Amino acid sequence: MSDFSCWFCKQTIEEHDVKAVAIEISNLWFSGENQPIQSFWAHSKCAQQNLSGGYIFDPDDLINPQ
Numbered sequence: 001m002s003d004f005s006c007w008f009c010k011q012t013i014e015e016h017d018v019k020a021v022a023i024e025i026s027n028l029w030f031s032g033e034n035q036p037i038q039s040f041w042a043h044s045k046c047a048q049q050n051l052s053g054g055y056i057f058d059p060d061d062l063i064n065p066q
């Protein structure tokens with residue numbers, strides 16, 4: 001069973017969504033060994049739709065590095 005829920009639509013992310021993503025967010029300016037990081041998860045489709053702003057985000061890039 002998966003405990004991951006989507007950051008955007010709040011629905012459970014099923015394992016068949018093989019391109020689902022983990023999103024780690026940290027402060028841009030504070031860097032160091034103990035830098036706090038928050039993790040979120042998202043369906044591949046939700047990530048593609050919601051993270052494509054200034055550039056096109058494609059979950060395929062994470063599993064098929066070019």
Ligand SMILES: [Zn+2]
Pocket residue numbers: 006007008009010011042043046
């Ligand atoms: Zn979603």
